[in-house]
Amino acid sequence: MFSNKLLKLAGIFLTLYVLAMNVALAESMDRATLEKQATLALGGYDATTYFNLSGAKQGNDAFQAVYHGKRYLFTSEENQQKFANNPTQYLPQFGGLCAHSLVMEKEVSANPAIYTLQQGKLYMFVSEEARTQWSQDTSKNLIAANKHWMFESEKRHEQIAAKKRWKTNNTVKLFSF
Known part of the structure; x- marks a missing residue:
């Protein structure tokens, strides 16, 4: 009787351990890998630069955002933040x-x-x-x-x-x- 309870308890702990490992594995996936899975938008142009006097400029991988399944690149952290604050303004x-x-x-x-x-x-x-x-x-x-x-x-x-x-x-x- 004691051994049955011990086996059930061990089974519960094993299940919890496997679940925790799966969550940890999912969280440890490289952020860049997840970002690269999204389709590149605007051919890599920085969406905010279209609205500057200097005109559209290519973004770079250092500053990115994923919005509605598309990956946007930016020329600076400032532009990345502008987009994050109001993405529809720049689309x-x-x-x-x-x-x-x-x-x-x-x-x-x-x-x-x-x-x-x-x-x-x-x-x-x-x-x-x-x-x-x-x-x-x-x-x-x-x-x-x-x-x-x-x-x-x-x-x-x-x-x-x-x-x-x-x-x-x-x-x-x-x-x-």
């Missing part, structure tokens, strides 16, 4: 897609080195030509790009909601004739 419009391609109802990844600032917002483009075409009628193009972006966003939201409904309502109903 490009349309998720970094080419603003002009959205006018044509296409979703094309932008080149982070080709951009413009309008009313405190960052817009990126796939090419200099796209930026020039965008600039010819900015207000009309902005309306068209926003319309396509909102349509696609709503479609994505509906797809996500449908998947969630399917997961929760996915039950088997038996019947017979």
Whole structure:
């Protein structure tokens, strides 16, 4: 009887030990490894420098942040902190897609080195030509790009909601004739 209790107690301690070791192992994973697993955003450009008079500059690995699964690099700790305080202020419009391609109802990844600032917002483009075409009628193009972006966003939201409904309502109903 005493040996059964001792075995149960030893089993509990062994389980707790294994659990504690797993937690310690997870915590000891190198921070840099975790950061590098996130997708590099903006081609490594410092998101805050787009808003400086000197223009966009490449960040470096010494100053990083992970936001919504993307890894951002910064040129300084000060810029890293600016981003941390208000990341949405520095993010490009349309998720970094080419603003002009959205006018044509296409979703094309932008080149982070080709951009413009309008009313405190960052817009990126796939090419200099796209930026020039965008600039010819900015207000009309902005309306068209926003319309396509909102349509696609709503479609994505509906797809996500449908998947969630399917997961929760996915039950088997038996019947017979």
